[in-house]
Amino acid sequence: MTDTAAMKITTPTDRELVMTRVFEAPRGMVFDALTKPDLLQRWLLGPPGWTMPVCDIDLRVGGKYRYVWQNADGRRMGMGGMFQEIVRPSRLVATEVYEDYWTGGETLVTTELAETRGKTTLSTTVRYASREARDAAIKMGATKGLEASYHQLDELLKA
């Protein structure tokens, strides 16, 4: 089984979304890849065709960060927030708010890194600040293609 297949998304409560993935590297290294701009700019890119020309990180409690993505047409999308907890290399808590309309509010993102035999389990919990924010995020995501196969249903039920 590949690590990609091991990625899991679950919805433990109606305000949270948890994403888990195992990486073949010690957690200090993963923590760096999550917090150092020159590394982050290489992988945190979202849909195909987007780059991250702006990546400012002030890695201290109360410090701010801001990312800006850009696509081939020059469309820009910004996101940022403030660090609330930094425990290298095991834990990171930060607020997150998109500058565009489409995710509709601030979320609290808790990142946890656990290491076993040189492998790191990265778990990211996104907690929506309010029901409205959650609704907005979901509404935006759900507007396209309502037909899902039973295969997708199985996937969700397995989660």
Added chain:
Amino acid sequence: MKPSGYALDATFAALADPTRRAILARLADGEATVTELAAPFDMSQPAISKHLKVLERAGLITRGREAQRRPRKLEPRPLAEATDWIERYRKIWEANYKRLDAVLEELKGRQKKAVEALIEDTRPRPRKRKSK
């Protein structure tokens, strides 16, 4: 019809429970009565009925018209909305994490080289004689 955001909120809340997910998995194979649904669980019928009510309110299941059996049936649409959202999210993050794999491989390679260089540096070498 309810705004889809609220409907989805109810969908996710309903899906947060393992018994309810098991009930949905069973209904994906075809409709079933409350008695049939309760059978595989170590639960009373009223407890199962409570779960069914949550699923019904979320629009995930409906009751059949047959007066006697009133079989429950899966309603695929709200689940489709939820899975669609999660699938889009999953695709984006799978792509991100694949790129992160590559970054980590490179960092490991760099670290290995650095360690090797360090070992090379500290290895005792034949000393050059000091020229007088």
